[in-house]
Amino acid sequence: xxxxxxxxxxxxxxxxxxxxxxxxxxxxxxxxxxxxxxxxxxxxxxxxxxxxxxxxxxxxxxxxxxxxxxxxxxxxxxxxxxxxxxxxxxxxxxxxxxxxxxxxxxxxxxxxxxxxxxxxxxxxxxxxxxxxxxxxxxxxxxxxxxxxxxxxxxxxxxxxxxxxxxxxxxxxxxxxxxxxxxxxxxxxxxxxxxxxxxxxxxxx
Amino acid sequence: xxxxxxxxxxxxxxxxxxxxxxxxxxxxxxxxxxxxxxxxxxxxxxxxxxxxxxxxxxxxxxxxxxxxxxxxxxxxxxxxxxxxxxxxxxxxxxxxxxxxxxxxxxxxxxxxxxxxxxxxxxxxxxxxxxxxxxxxxxxxxxxxxxxxxxxxxxxxxxxxxxxxxxxxxxxxxxxx
Ligand SMILES: Cc1ncc(C[n+]2csc(CCOP(=O)(O)OP(=O)(O)O)c2C)c(N)n1
Numbered sequence: 001x002x003x004x005x006x007x008x009x010x011x012x013x014x015x016x017x018x019x020x021x022x023x024x025x026x027x028x029x030x031x032x033x034x035x036x037x038x039x040x041x042x043x044x045x046x047x048x049x050x051x052x053x054x055x056x057x058x059x060x061x062x063x064x065x066x067x068x069x070x071x072x073x074x075x076x077x078x079x080x081x082x083x084x085x086x087x088x089x090x091x092x093x094x095x096x097x098x099x100x101x102x103x104x105x106x107x108x109x110x111x112x113x114x115x116x117x118x119x120x121x122x123x124x125x126x127x128x129x130x131x132x133x134x135x136x137x138x139x140x141x142x143x144x145x146x147x148x149x150x151x152x153x154x155x156x157x158x159x160x161x162x163x164x165x166x167x168x169x170x171x172x173x174x175x176x177x178x179x180x181x182x183x184x185x186x187x188x189x190x191x192x193x194x195x196x197x198x199x200x201x202x203x204x
Numbered sequence: 205x206x207x208x209x210x211x212x213x214x215x216x217x218x219x220x221x222x223x224x225x226x227x228x229x230x231x232x233x234x235x236x237x238x239x240x241x242x243x244x245x246x247x248x249x250x251x252x253x254x255x256x257x258x259x260x261x262x263x264x265x266x267x268x269x270x271x272x273x274x275x276x277x278x279x280x281x282x283x284x285x286x287x288x289x290x291x292x293x294x295x296x297x298x299x300x301x302x303x304x305x306x307x308x309x310x311x312x313x314x315x316x317x318x319x320x321x322x323x324x325x326x327x328x329x330x331x332x333x334x335x336x337x338x339x340x341x342x343x344x345x346x347x348x349x350x351x352x353x354x355x356x357x358x359x360x361x362x363x364x365x366x367x368x369x370x371x372x373x374x375x376x377x378x379x380x
Pocket of ligand 1: 040041042043061062063086087088089090091116118119120121122127290
């Protein structure tokens, strides 16, 4: 994301937005059966809340693994665009994954970091991101040059459109508030996996 | 069983068996004993091999790749397996994803590192607690059979499985 227009340089300059609203905006732009991996907790609840799609994988319990799972899908299906929705606390747990993505350079992968500065689902305890750790700066320093904060909702949509049409990998940083998700994902991991594989055309 | 003297080295048998089972993606965290296998998969364009920062991450990649239709084998050493109980219990088992792992068994049969010797003792109890299939390969003449059958069963039953490479097979690493 070389164009800096609508993309502030640091976390403090980005607007604080709503996760459910951003997730709906993302899903509304997906027209080609793009895969979406929702990270632990509220990231996947809001993905489910935006309307179930067969190409959604709701990751229920493996904190920090939305990005690696998305990378695996992206390596397996190079023609399909793949999005990972990951919380800041989760990404902090698996920062090395950014270096792996940078090394593999999957052109079809976009990571959306949902940064509320906290571990919201466990009670809102502050994460390092809430004290100034800038995950987009870390992504850039990991070798992911196309990493930027979304200034506001319009900027977010523009960045998603780029990720849908141009060569990635991309990382989009979104500051979010602590609104509670509207829905909860049904907890049935084998069914989620089976639906997802059918949605990706791997199972008939 | 074939005559061991006429067989290729263990890492060649393993590599050939991966190929026969269409295992193409090899995410790994390095181990010294695994070096000839790692060098073999890097040298062969059939495979896509790369290092990961953590074994957990490698399992996540293998799970995603499986769901996208690509088979993997995650390579690691015993200490790496000790970091995996959560991802196996929270992802591979409940979602029924046949993640395949190959562990170079360290910390036994003449090792010198006390930490590895201790953590090695947690490996099989964790696998058993997860009711996960695991086989230890000790003999060259059994290597192809065990690797092949373990992969096939994991895929057919949609369950993770681990192949443990004993120092009896690889020579391991002993106190100099
Ligand atoms: C390995 C591991 N450690 C801790 C937990 C408990 N846990 C579940 S979700 C969560 C917080 C996730 O934070 P973040 O990704 O920022 O998402 P948010 O809750 O803010 O939406 C924690 C600590 C866990 N599930 N797994």
